[in-house]
Amino acid sequence: MRVEERLIKYAQIETTSNPESTTVPSSACQLNLAHVLAQEMAEMGLSNVRVTETGYVYGTLVGNTRKEVPSIGLIAHMDTAPDYSGKDVKPRIVKAYDGSPLYLNDTVVTTVEEFPEMKRFIGKDLIVTDGTTLLGADDKAGIAEILTLCETLLAHPEIEHGTLQIGFTPDEEIGRGADHFDVAGFGADFAYTIDGGCINGVTDETFNAAEAKVVVKGVAVHPGSAKNVMINSLNVAQEFHHLLPATERPEHTEGREGFYHLDSMSGSCEETKMSYILRNHDLALLQDMKKQMELNAQLINERYEREVVEVKLRDQYLNMKEKLNEVPYVCELAEKAVYKAGFDVVREPARGGTDGSTLTFMGLPCPNLGTGSANCHGRHEVACIQEMEMMVKILLNLVQEAVSV
Ligand SMILES: [Zn+2]
Numbered sequence: 001m002r003v004e005e006r007l008i009k010y011a012q013i014e015t016t017s018n019p020e021s022t023t024v025p026s027s028a029c030q031l032n033l034a035h036v037l038a039q040e041m042a043e044m045g046l047s048n049v050r051v052t053e054t055g056y057v058y059g060t061l062v063g064n065t066r067k068e069v070p071s072i073g074l075i076a077h078m079d080t081a082p083d084y085s086g087k088d089v090k091p092r093i094v095k096a097y098d099g100s101p102l103y104l105n106d107t108v109v110t111t112v113e114e115f116p117e118m119k120r121f122i123g124k125d126l127i128v129t130d131g132t133t134l135l136g137a138d139d140k141a142g143i144a145e146i147l148t149l150c151e152t153l154l155a156h157p158e159i160e161h162g163t164l165q166i167g168f169t170p171d172e173e174i175g176r177g178a179d180h181f182d183v184a185g186f187g188a189d190f191a192y193t194i195d196g197g198c199i200n201g202v203t204d205e206t207f208n209a210a211e212a213k214v215v216v217k218g219v220a221v222h223p224g225s226a227k228n229v230m231i232n233s234l235n236v237a238q239e240f241h242h243l244l245p246a247t248e249r250p251e252h253t254e255g256r257e258g259f260y261h262l263d264s265m266s267g268s269c270e271e272t273k274m275s276y277i278l279r280n281h282d283l284a285l286l287q288d289m290k291k292q293m294e295l296n297a298q299l300i301n302e303r304y305e306r307e308v309v310e311v312k313l314r315d316q317y318l319n320m321k322e323k324l325n326e327v328p329y330v331c332e333l334a335e336k337a338v339y340k341a342g343f344d345v346v347r348e349p350a351r352g353g354t355d356g357s358t359l360t361f362m363g364l365p366c367p368n369l370g371t372g373s374a375n376c377h378g379r380h381e382v383a384c385i386q387e388m389e390m391m392v393k394i395l396l397n398l399v400q401e402a403v404s405v
Contacts, residue, residue: 003385024054041147060164062163070162072164073188075192076168078168084379096124104128129380139172141372142371194370195356200344202345203350208319217271218230240297260277276293281321334369372384
């Protein structure tokens, strides 16, 4: 099956994950894709194919070389983001995209002005949505590329390669993709998630992440007799928020700049709750940001001479960079593969986390590679057929480079 045929097939299977759910996987529909993939993997000749109770799909492509080479893991996620509907996805191929406004339906238009990433697709063939759902190329393009690679290797036994361990995970979009990953059972020496955008990208860096839950306790009394008594928690919450640097918000930061993001806020005079996420590529700076939240609470509490603000901090995930620096050949191998395909490598820090950052800290070094898609998590999501084909080539280069060292 061609790589785009795979994506079109997988995209039509609904796999939206659900952050409100406590089940594993978070939505039963993800298992439908898991079983389709497992069947395809077994039919094409992968061994030890299994779907676990928690919805993970694993399989092995046994190596055909006598050389001592590492066992490489390739990982992609099956779920799509809950931000936008992934039900009844109707993928459509647009041949030779010319950069003019792309009508997904009568009213929904993708333009290069609004989505500058579209410029890199001019002259290429795209897979797009009908404007009512997301596409799910994030990350079904990754799945399609990994399985096309396996099929290619099985059809060409003359290509020498080591053993590949394949893993498809549920619930990545809700931050739980690595929670039940069986690193020991997977059996890879290192791995790559295929879950990025540009195919020449090698991502070895993520944020360090923490969350802060802030509770402001006020004193609610009748407004008519409130003088010197009322403490309106809504006002105190604003005071607290404005002590944080306004320039360090997501909408004002890029590259390696960290941020405080007020994610939700609700309350009344009596009590206000705020939920923040704190992000920084530099762990020491993240610790400073956490400290700043506590100092601000202290300042306000001193101002009111009582415990009005309470801050609860929790660490979420760590930047994988430090760990990956201990095994530099993992990223170097990917860079060689990209370079051999004729591209300059872009090493960009991810402004987010990946399953790979968690897996790296679980003992499986795991940078992230691209898929050839763009505008994910919404109806303007696209995948580029030529880039997907090139990504299969890059993975093939990677497997061959691993044998030649
Ligand atoms: Zn993804």
